[in-house]
């Protein structure tokens with residue numbers, strides 16, 4: 001549903017995020033309208049026509065009303081949102097065991113620095129930080145219909161890797177490898193943005209996420225591999241920022 005002006009959702013699981021946003025927005029709008037209507041009623045009904053009567057809101061009646069409204073909101077709004085969020089995390093967004101177990105899965109390491117995204121694919125040997133790695137700048141290419149697992153860090157300050165059309169965003173933090181996974185359901189070109197203000201040229205951290213059909217992706221991989229191995233320089237230590245694919249046992 002795009003009535004809130006959300007970017008186009010091109011991911012398999014983005015609808016879960018949209019559902020939470022829509023549900024939250026629905027209740028926020030509903031309670032705003034109800035509260036505004038009550039205030040309007042109070043203004044019109046009372047005014048200067050009669051003397052105001054006051055109380056401190058500390059009677060048992062007030063206490064019970066407050067408790068009842070708070071409990072109702074928790075049961076109808078916050079509780080379900082909490083349960084739905086935790087279910088989404090457990091079943092999908094934190095379910096790395098599923099993503100890692102898929103034979104079609106694509107693994108990408110990303111290094112953020114002021115003000116560029118550098119992406120690294122393991123290349124034909126399947127190992128990161130070796131001579132046959134594929135390294136790209138502000139350009140992430142993935143296949144349609146396969147889990148894409150991102151491990152990400154930063155060289156300098158905190159950045160945030162944001163894929164609005166995939167409904168995914170994760171902080172890139174120096175000294176820490178964070179991770180996320182998603183799956184694109186549509187081919188096309190989408191924005192990569194930085195979602196943490198990371199310095200004067202923050203706005204320049206704009207990249208392109210290209211989703212290709214699997215066959216085209218494989219062809220791109222072959223070409224990029226040949227280009228990257230030609231550009232490989234064993235003495236350029238700064239360019240070898242990759243790490244062994246991190247295995248997580250938690251969650």
Ligand SMILES: [Cu+2]
Pocket residue numbers: 112115158159160194195196197198202205
């Ligand atoms: Cu940034």
